[in-house]
Amino acid sequence: MKTLDDTVNLLSRLPGIGKKTASRMAFYILRSNYDFAEALAESIRQLKSVVHFCPECGSYTETDPCPICSSPLRDKSIICVVEQPQDVLTIEASQEFHGLYHVLGGLISPLDGVGPEALTLDLLQKRVQRLQVKELVIATNPTVEGDTTALYIKKLFAEYSVSVTKLATGIPFGGDLEYADRITLAHSFRGRIAL
């Protein structure tokens, strides 16, 4: 059936969704009432037409600028620098950070031909100056590309009056020393803190 095959093919392009799961999803939609299918279709459409990048920080937003950039309650002297828009939502969910964000839109990766000019670094420089930012917290993933990008940003702001910090790398809370890999363990030793 063409309609069913089309839906299964499209659904299986989503991450973590194989043909089998996509089929089960399509059959669920077929069994469900018309309202659910209509609401799902409409929400997917809305998602792409309503949600866009905040012109200020680059995270996902429905308004211009985003609720975080326009909130009088957020500390404008500290900016958390992340790779991609969804990182903002991940960090927001932790309720640990109350400053602003800046989405780089990627990481420096010479092997993939991605240089610093591909990131939103000039915009970050302008924001740091305009908002008189005191601290940049680099929250890139603890990978080679993430660390390279963090170091690049540190150098870039060397002559600015802004301190550049980086999220701690170490054993996850609730984790087990036994299962921590060598590099994570090395990082957590180097980053050990006074009790």
Next chain:
Amino acid sequence: MKTLDDTVNLLSRLPGIGKKTASRMAFYILRSNYDFAEALAESIRQLKSVVHFCPECGSYTETDPCPICSSPLRDKSIICVVEQPQDVLTIEASQEFHGLYHVLGGLISPLDGVGPEALTLDLLQKRVQRLQVKELVIATNPTVEGDTTALYIKKLFAEYSVSVTKLATGIPFGGDLEYADRITLAHSFRGRIAL
């Protein structure tokens, strides 16, 4: 963000999709181009508006009657009786059966208050007579409800000139005796065939 939350909530109502997978799916849609989101939304909408039940056999179809019921190549003297429409697609995928299908729309389950009158059995009786069907292959799941329904159908057609058979229950091909449960093993003994 309301639009994002809406989509995540709707997606996580699909089977096998938790909040985390739904979020990843929504983010993928956000990152993808507009055409993909549009195609996905439209296919979900089409699925419910184009695909419906075949008035003849009760399986999913885009045409009336379905391609199987209207095919001159299918053997009209044998009907495979299944619980739900997607079972037809599962069996079709095996390319093992070349007769017609009949979807019961459920299984007899006294505990859930589902009696034989809730199933499409009167329609099946009419089809058996009209098409002069020689064999009914019951392909309900090998569960208590599936077996109860199979036995009920056997009794229902006792005075018809139609033989009623049931799919073999046993150890799955490629499976391991060691991991077969006691009941499956008992079934495969009872259903043993001459070599």
